Amino acid sequence: MRQHQTFYILGFLTEGFSMRFLLGGVVVVLILLVVGIGLALLGFFPTNANSTPPRFEQQIATAAFDASMERRAPRVNNPIPPTDENLIDGLKIYTMNCALCHGGLDRQPSLVGKSLYPPSPSLILHPLDDPEWHVFYAIRTGVRYTGMPAWDKTLSESDTWKVTAFLTRVEKLPPAVQDFWQKSAGVAAPAESHEHHDHADHK
Structure with a gap:
C-alpha cells in the first residue's frame, strides 16, 4: 500500500x-x-532596404519558404511543351516582366534587384535548379516580404508556364532559342554549369 x-x-x-x-x-x-x-x-x-539581411534572417526565411512550398505548392506537370516557339515566348515574357529585377539577357546583374530587401536572385547569371511546379507556384503566388509580386492577375497560366519552361532551361536551350537570344541581346546564352540557385535565394 x-x-x-x-x-x-x-x-x-x-x-x-x-x-x-x-x-x-x-x-x-x-x-x-x-x-x-x-x-x-x-x-x-530597422525598415531600410539598403542593407544586407543578416544570416540568421536569411536562414529563417529560407526554412519558412521551403516548408510553405512543400506544403502548399501543387505538384503538377507543365502542360506547355518546351518547343522552340514556346521557349522563345517564355524568353520574351521574362524580358518584359522579370528582367528588371532578375537581370536581362545581356547577363548583367540588375541594379533594381540588388536594391531590394532581400536582393532578388539573378536568374540568368545563376539559373534556378527547382522543379517546374515549384517555379510556377512561386511566380503565380509571389513571395511575401520580398519584392516578388504575385503574377496570377497579370500573367495567364499559359504564359506563366512558358516563362517557367524558359527559366528552368536557361542553360539547356535548343539551338534555335539560343540563336534568338544572341540576336536579341547581342550576347550568347549561358552555357550549362554547376552553379545554380534555388527558390530559397528569393528571400
Whole structure:
C-alpha cells in the first residue's frame, strides 16, 4: 500500500512539474512576443532596404519558404511543351516582366534587384535548379516580404508556364532559342554549369 502511495505521489509531482514547465514555456513565448511587438511599434527595428539581411534572417526565411512550398505548392506537370516557339515566348515574357529585377539577357546583374530587401536572385547569371511546379507556384503566388509580386492577375497560366519552361532551361536551350537570344541581346546564352540557385535565394 505504501509503495503504491509513493508511486502515486511521485506521478502527481512529475505531472505537476511537467504542467508548470509547459505553462512557463508558454508564458515566456508570450512575453517575448509582446516585447517584440512593442519594440517594433517603438521603431527599434530597422525598415531600410539598403542593407544586407543578416544570416540568421536569411536562414529563417529560407526554412519558412521551403516548408510553405512543400506544403502548399501543387505538384503538377507543365502542360506547355518546351518547343522552340514556346521557349522563345517564355524568353520574351521574362524580358518584359522579370528582367528588371532578375537581370536581362545581356547577363548583367540588375541594379533594381540588388536594391531590394532581400536582393532578388539573378536568374540568368545563376539559373534556378527547382522543379517546374515549384517555379510556377512561386511566380503565380509571389513571395511575401520580398519584392516578388504575385503574377496570377497579370500573367495567364499559359504564359506563366512558358516563362517557367524558359527559366528552368536557361542553360539547356535548343539551338534555335539560343540563336534568338544572341540576336536579341547581342550576347550568347549561358552555357550549362554547376552553379545554380534555388527558390530559397528569393528571400
